[in-house]
Amino acid sequence: xxxxxxxxxxxxxxxxxxxxxxxxxxxxxxxxxxxxxxxxxxxxxxxxxxxxxxxxxxxxxxxxxxxxxxxxxxxxxxxxxxxxxxxxxxxxxxxxxxxxxxxxxxxxxxxxxxxxxxxxxxxxxxxxxxxxxxxxxxxxxxxxxxxxxxxxxxxxxxxxxxxxxxxxxxxxxxxxxxxxxxxxxxxxxxxxxxxxxxxxxxxxxxxxxxxxxxxxxxxxxxxxxxxxxxxxxxxxxxxxxxxxxxxxxxxxxxxxxxxxxxxxxxxxxxxxxxxxxxxxxxxxxxxxxxxxxxxxxxxxxxxxxxxxxxxxxxxxxxxxxxxxxxxxxxxxxxxxxxxxxxxxxxxxxxxxxxxxx
Amino acid sequence: xxxxxxxxxxxxxxxxxxxxxxxxxxxxxxxxxxxxxxxxxxxxxxxxxxxxxxxxxxxxxxxxxxxxxxxxxxxxxxxxxxxxxxxxxxxxxxxxxxxxxxxxxxxxxxxxxxxxxxxxxxxxxxxxxxxxxxxxxxxxxxxxxxxxxxxxxxxxxxxxxxxxxxxxxxxxxxxxxxxxxxxxxxxxxxxxxxxxxxxxxxxxxxxxxxxxxxxxxxxxxxxxxxxxxxxxxxxxxxxxxxxxxxxxxxxxxxxxxxxxxxxxxxxxxxxxxxxxxxxxxxxxxxxxxxxxxxxxxxxxxxxxxxxxxxxxxxxxxxxxxxxxxxxxxxxxxx
Numbered sequence: 001x002x003x004x005x006x007x008x009x010x011x012x013x014x015x016x017x018x019x020x021x022x023x024x025x026x027x028x029x030x031x032x033x034x035x036x037x038x039x040x041x042x043x044x045x046x047x048x049x050x051x052x053x054x055x056x057x058x059x060x061x062x063x064x065x066x067x068x069x070x071x072x073x074x075x076x077x078x079x080x081x082x083x084x085x086x087x088x089x090x091x092x093x094x095x096x097x098x099x100x101x102x103x104x105x106x107x108x109x110x111x112x113x114x115x116x117x118x119x120x121x122x123x124x125x126x127x128x129x130x131x132x133x134x135x136x137x138x139x140x141x142x143x144x145x146x147x148x149x150x151x152x153x154x155x156x157x158x159x160x161x162x163x164x165x166x167x168x169x170x171x172x173x174x175x176x177x178x179x180x181x182x183x184x185x186x187x188x189x190x191x192x193x194x195x196x197x198x199x200x201x202x203x204x205x206x207x208x209x210x211x212x213x214x215x216x217x218x219x220x221x222x223x224x225x226x227x228x229x230x231x232x233x234x235x236x237x238x239x240x241x242x243x244x245x246x247x248x249x250x251x252x253x254x255x256x257x258x259x260x261x262x263x264x265x266x267x268x269x270x271x272x273x274x275x276x277x278x279x280x281x282x283x284x285x286x287x288x289x290x291x292x293x294x295x296x297x298x299x300x301x302x303x304x305x306x307x308x309x310x311x312x313x314x315x316x317x318x319x320x321x322x323x324x325x326x327x328x329x330x331x332x333x334x335x336x337x338x339x340x341x342x343x344x345x346x347x348x349x350x351x352x353x354x355x356x357x
Numbered sequence: 358x359x360x361x362x363x364x365x366x367x368x369x370x371x372x373x374x375x376x377x378x379x380x381x382x383x384x385x386x387x388x389x390x391x392x393x394x395x396x397x398x399x400x401x402x403x404x405x406x407x408x409x410x411x412x413x414x415x416x417x418x419x420x421x422x423x424x425x426x427x428x429x430x431x432x433x434x435x436x437x438x439x440x441x442x443x444x445x446x447x448x449x450x451x452x453x454x455x456x457x458x459x460x461x462x463x464x465x466x467x468x469x470x471x472x473x474x475x476x477x478x479x480x481x482x483x484x485x486x487x488x489x490x491x492x493x494x495x496x497x498x499x500x501x502x503x504x505x506x507x508x509x510x511x512x513x514x515x516x517x518x519x520x521x522x523x524x525x526x527x528x529x530x531x532x533x534x535x536x537x538x539x540x541x542x543x544x545x546x547x548x549x550x551x552x553x554x555x556x557x558x559x560x561x562x563x564x565x566x567x568x569x570x571x572x573x574x575x576x577x578x579x580x581x582x583x584x585x586x587x588x589x590x591x592x593x594x595x596x597x598x599x600x601x602x603x604x605x606x607x608x609x610x611x612x613x614x615x616x617x618x619x620x621x622x623x624x625x626x627x628x629x630x631x632x633x634x635x636x637x638x639x640x641x642x643x644x645x646x647x648x649x650x651x652x653x654x655x656x657x658x659x660x661x662x663x664x665x666x667x668x669x670x671x672x673x674x675x676x677x678x679x680x681x682x683x684x685x686x687x688x689x690x691x
Contacts (some may be wrong), residue, residue, distance in 0.1 A: 111380035
């Protein structure tokens with residue numbers, strides 16, 4: 001069953017918050033890399049270059065500092081380093097988990113490839129995956145830091161399984177490792193963890209496997225730690241209302257992309273976890289206006305009351321031009337603060353939040 | 358005495374060097390994908406790729422050689438995406454995989470382009486004059502191709518399937534000499550035809566199969582065909598049905614053959630085209646033996662020993678290892 005979102009939400013409310021109402025603002029995770037960082041990633045592989053692994057580590061630190069501060073400048077209540085150190089969401093973790101090996105790129109579509117790893121032995125937990133990254137970001141951030149982790153269902157099903165009888169068995173072993181990692185992150189001070197499961201969007205019939213995996217991930221994790229789950233755009237009716245039983249505090253959805261046509265999926269029965277609603281499109285390179293984003297935020301109020309509403313972009317923004325990603329984030333925060341003020345003033349009818357639109 | 362033939366359903370991965378070269382030449386976006394009128398530099402890159410894929414098969418010792426279908430950006434929807442009467446729509450999911458292809462929106466009766474015939478002719482030029490190897494053509498089956506496409510012709514579903522069958526029959530007629538034709542029909546398993554449609558699907562397959570004198574294998578994968586469509590499929594004039602013995606419940610496929618019979622030949626998908634774990638030759642031989650032992654009547658004329666699926670899901674090194682394993686598996690059986 002759902003965790004205790006009302007217990008762990010308020011710790012993210014900034015002391016200087018201007019309104020009585022508080023819609024928590026956050027991001028899904030990835031953010032465009034500065035061009036120089038992509039150059040640096042290439043340069044370190046160039047045998048003729050003097051640029052070495054230490055230089056790259058410094059470049060990653062600089063980029064993480066930059067994007068964390070960019071998130072703060074946009075006014076977000078909780079920030080991420082934009083995943084500057086990560087190349088791809090499965091590869092990054094597979095390199096850190098003993099049991100995986102890499103054989104080369106495979107086709108996803110057209111000339112887009114993915115270094116799909118193979119699990120060749122039972123997976124194990126060795127060194128922490130993200131603790132250094134979290135500690136660095138936490139040190140440079142003024143605001144609380146959220147940590148996105150690729151979920152075990154995606155880490156399992158987006159790999160070749162050579163070692164396990166079923167991929168489901170692999171997923172459960174991976175979930176136990178994610179649990180160890182979450183414990184290590186919490187030990188280091190992390191209070192906001194997001195599990196990313198894009199693979200569930202394409203195979204929603206496997207929601208029970210994700211449920212079992214989440215039970216393992218959250219075992220022994222204190223109530224004051226906020227656990228979110230992000231699932232990219234798909235047919236959400238295939239996982240609702242089942243997701244009401246998931247042991248999470250928050251469910252993050254990509255609904256802007258589908259113009260909120262699926263809002264009604266979540267209205268009956270009542271939505272149990274907090275809702276993290278995507279209000280800017282991660283796939284269009286135009287910055288939405290504040291007025292448009294405010295309308296999108298009100299779509300969320302059709303599903304949950306304000307005290308259960310978190311606001312984020314639809315998905316990671318990494319494929320957008322950086323100034324567009326920033327513009328979307330900044331307008332998103334402005335829109336949230338305006339909606340909060342309207343809620344304070346009683347100007348929004350919670351029974352029919354879009355009445356004035 | 359059953360002849361065992363080592364082969365594949367084609368659609369191989371690009372060699373790693375070509376992944377990079379072609380993505381630089383063509384681009385990464387939807388509009389950059391192949392339309393059938395590519396410029397000379399791209400044509401010559403694909404010619405190099407074709408030679409390499411043919412060499413891979415000759416080196417492994419396969420009995421049937423395919424062109425490799427490296428140009429098929431849209432997987433088995435390719436013949437439509439390069440045809441007239443078809444517009445390419447959005448990127449849609451390829452069956453139950455994390456792979457995507459451009460939705461072929463058929464807006465008027467599609468006309469055969471001869472694109473696949475040209476590929477096959479180029480492959481044919483590269484085969485050694487050797488009695489041991491022979492050329493195998495690969496095309497989607499009409500049922501799967503009509504399921505993968507979007508019908509915007511205004512015709513009803515039955516007429517649409519017939520137009521796709523006519524289109525494929527024309528593509529087959531354009532093919533030069535080939536020993537075997539594999540028609541890939543995964544939709545018979547993934548979106549099996551309902552009552553009434555199953556007979557139409559069989560008629561459509563019959564129409565395409567009749568357009569060649571070569572042996573026609575209707576290859577299915579991702580599980581077993583349900584009973585009724587299987588029974589109807591046997592009405593088509595084909596030489597073999599291809600069965601997946603890796604994914605799903607292989608007993609269902611055995612049951613179909615025991616209950617309804619089979620053409621004189623069979624293709625057995627005994628190597629996993631979607632997993633990097635490479636089967637031992639002995640394992641391949643055991644799987645073929647396991648299937649053959651359960652059938653009461655004396656042997657098939659030919660057993661095609663193949664991977665269950667296309668091989669483009671694999672990294673380059675593992676795809677090559679799978680070709681080697683198939684040839685070695687047949688070696689063990691002989």
